[in-house]
Amino acid sequence: MSEAPPRPRRRRGPRLPKPPVPPAFLPRPLPPGTQRGAPRTALDHAAESGKVVVDWIDERTQLSGVTRWVMFRKVPRGTNWFYTLGSATMFAFLAQAVTGVFLAMYYRPDASGGAYESVRYISTSVFLGNFVRGMHKWGATVMVVLVFLHMARTFVWGAYKYPRELNWVIGVTLLILTMIMGFTGYLLPFDERSYWATIVGVNINGTGPVIGPYLSDFLRGGPEFNATTLSRFYAIHMLILPGAIAGLILAHLYLVTKLGTTAPPWVKATPEEPALGEETA
């Protein structure tokens, strides 16, 4: 009788520590004398049905795995407040998107006086209109400042190096799109200042080598600065750019999650404990 061939031994990967779940998400200990299981009060029933719905969705989508992957990551030793600048930029972008939607409910891209009138109406007559307009206007400046600070942080930390070059390139594109967002938005109130400042800006674009004249023609929508220019700026400002920025932010965050963040260059990794994202030999 021939001996059965030895069973191949199952190779187990390295045992990873459990993701650090914040205490608020852990199950609470029950009061003494009570049993886990049956809901007791109306609030328990409500919480129970909430869990059932979330479980039902999760079983079909596996979304909790993705959420865990994105939210509960380990960060390198030495992580500090400067690492929040990217998220702060993202928050500024989301605030711009929300306030922009409310402004778009009243704004009219009408070069024959309607645009100026609609902005005046938002500022003087719409409930909280001036406040929302102010948030959008100052929020634009905040986003530009934050994106530069975030870029400076990633530069000083050397986060543009291998393997994060692609994320740097996506970042540069986001920076350019953020600047174009500011440029196109500036024309929309269509008052004297925004009109003449945009003419200057478009002319400066026209001085660029080779593509300059084509670029300024594209921005104006022809050789003349007219009603088409305003509609074009509006479409770029509220449709093309927010969509492109949102898509690029998703790609940017995917890479951040996949590669992890860079450890500060002054924190030395010990051989037993390599910094996350650093290659191990």
Ligand code: HEM
């Ligand atoms: C709309 C603009 C942007 C948003 C919303 C954004 C968002 C973020 C977030 C949330 C992170 C992770 C946390 C952090 O390290 O701060 C990050 C990381 C990163 N960002 Fe941005 N970012 C933007 C623009 C830029 C720009 C302009 C650059 C550079 C040109 C850039 C390059 C990077 C790099 C290289 C990382 C990885 C950092 C590391 O490994 O430590 N980002 N970004």
